[in-house]
Amino acid sequence: MRGRVEEDLCMGHGMCAALAPGVYEVSDLGTNDMGEFVVVAGAEDAARRGARACPERAILLEEEVHSG
Numbered sequence: 001m002r003g004r005v006e007e008d009l010c011m012g013h014g015m016c017a018a019l020a021p022g023v024y025e026v027s028d029l030g031t032n033d034m035g036e037f038v039v040v041a042g043a044e045d046a047a048r049r050g051a052r053a054c055p056e057r058a059i060l061l062e063e064e065v066h067s068g
């Protein structure tokens with residue numbers, strides 16, 4: 001799974017890292033500056049929880065497309 005943080009939308013609530021500390025990191029200012037990232041296998045649910053928790057909807061996740 002891949003994802004992207006819209007840094008213009010991030011208001012530094014830190015909810016993403018609070019809910020999914022293994023997936024998201026925030027700076028000393030509390031903002032998530034990760035940009036594009038890859039979610040490691042097994043961390044997808046945590047990634048979704050963190051993205052849903054973002055009040056600004058700044059985290060976009062691309063679900064993997066499985067063929068075959």
Ligand code: SF4
Pocket residue numbers: 005009010011012013014015016017026030031032053054055056057058059
């Ligand atoms: S929860 Fe959203 S607004 Fe808050 S730090 Fe994470 S990406 Fe930014």
